[in-house]
Amino acid sequence: MKIDSSLSAIVTGGASGLGLATVQALRTAGAKVAIFDLNEEAGLKAAEETGSVFCQVDVLSDESVDAAFAKAREVNGQERVLVTCAGGGNAIPTARRDKKTGEINFFPSDKFEFVLKLNTVGTFRCITRAAAGMMSLEPLEGDRGVIINTASAAATEGQMGQAAYSAAKAAINGMTLTIARDLSREAIRVNTIQPGIFDTPAMARATPQMKEALGAMVPHPPRLGVSEEYASMALEVVRNGYINGTTIRLDGGIRMQPR
Template identity: 60%
Template sequence: MKLDNTVSAVITGGASGLGAATARALAAKGVKVALFDLQKDKGEAVAAEIGGVFCEVNVTSDESVIAGFEKARAAHGQERILVCCAGTGAAMKTASRSKQDGSIKHYPADAFNWLIQINLVGTFRCVALSAAGMMTLEPQNEDGERGAIVNTASVAGEDGQMGQVAYAASKAGVIGMTLPIARDLMSEGIRVNTILPGIFETPLMLGAPQQVKDALAASVPFPKRLGKPEEYAGLALTMIENSYFNGEDVRLDGAIRMAPR
């Protein structure tokens, strides 16, 4: 796909971290960018910086996502690019025993479902609505390409750690739907790929104690550091620009394989 000022993009989770880095990288190519996020102040600041538009969107709500696409398309036209970075995490064992009094508790199904709704269903909701819009576009090139979608999973989707059952399940779901969606959309010229980030310098990670970040960095085979959001953005742009890149789930992790804990 050719990236220039005739192309528009929507980035979910675009107010910070991986999403903001991708928004900046696309805007640097001339792409018109809309940011979906719940962080209004940060989202508006990034949008002002790149000349984009901010849409306050909750990816767990049909109405909110539809309204976000309507606002983005009113400003920039139908998007050819969707990058889904919106997501969250939580840690809890499936069942556990208290070291203090021996009491036993289990992971509540409602809490499990909350994470699935954000990370998995929220991603699918945005993909389905965006793909339907992309189908109205004229193909951009001789391949008949109409659009490109990049989703965000996690290495936890393949080697989830203790306490990551809901998070790992949600990200495994994103991985699992990559190829079927690519096949669903192949006759419409819409490509779908997924990135599986390892341990990255996201807002959540930056708030951790330095000794924790140092230990995590040391666990990466090479390079021994946390991933940079700009490196995620670089792979996302490769997936978007390379028209033969389709139906793939790609780890971006410095060769790390997560230990049980």
């Protein structure tokens, strides 16, 4: 699918990191973009800097998501591209013993459930709305639309404490082919990008030494990924009409260690 001024796109989590880089790349290519993000301050700033429309949205809420899609479509028209970057995680062992007191604690179920709702259900909530909207369009170069989801290396090599995040991202991988099959008759392609360790705002607390050590774990190139590389892959998935129903690893060949 050609990316130009006739194309409307939505990027969730578009106010920072991988999402913002994707917004910038789409705008550079000429597309109209709506930024979906919970952070109003960052979202408004990103929208102003990129010439996009900002829609404050909580992906945990049907009403919030529906309102955001309605606003984006009112301004930019029906989207043909959805890139879902909204998400997050926590780091809690399944069960652990306090080294000092010997007290045993376990992973609170509500915190596990929240991560699944934020990543998996939040992603699916946006997919369903986008797919229904795309079905109202006529095919363009064979496609009515393209949906791109974001997983993580944790989906396949989750580290200690990542049980919830691994489960949530593995579910995104797992539903990719199924949703692609569901939407194949409607000429809507569905794919997932599975990034490794990227230098995003989530790494803000890491020291330069920590980042260097993490980068050295990557076989080649031995560095952290940069958001622009994710954005480049996302745009290639949009443009390449034969990429469908798959998860693409974008990680320099890394396979995560237990910790």
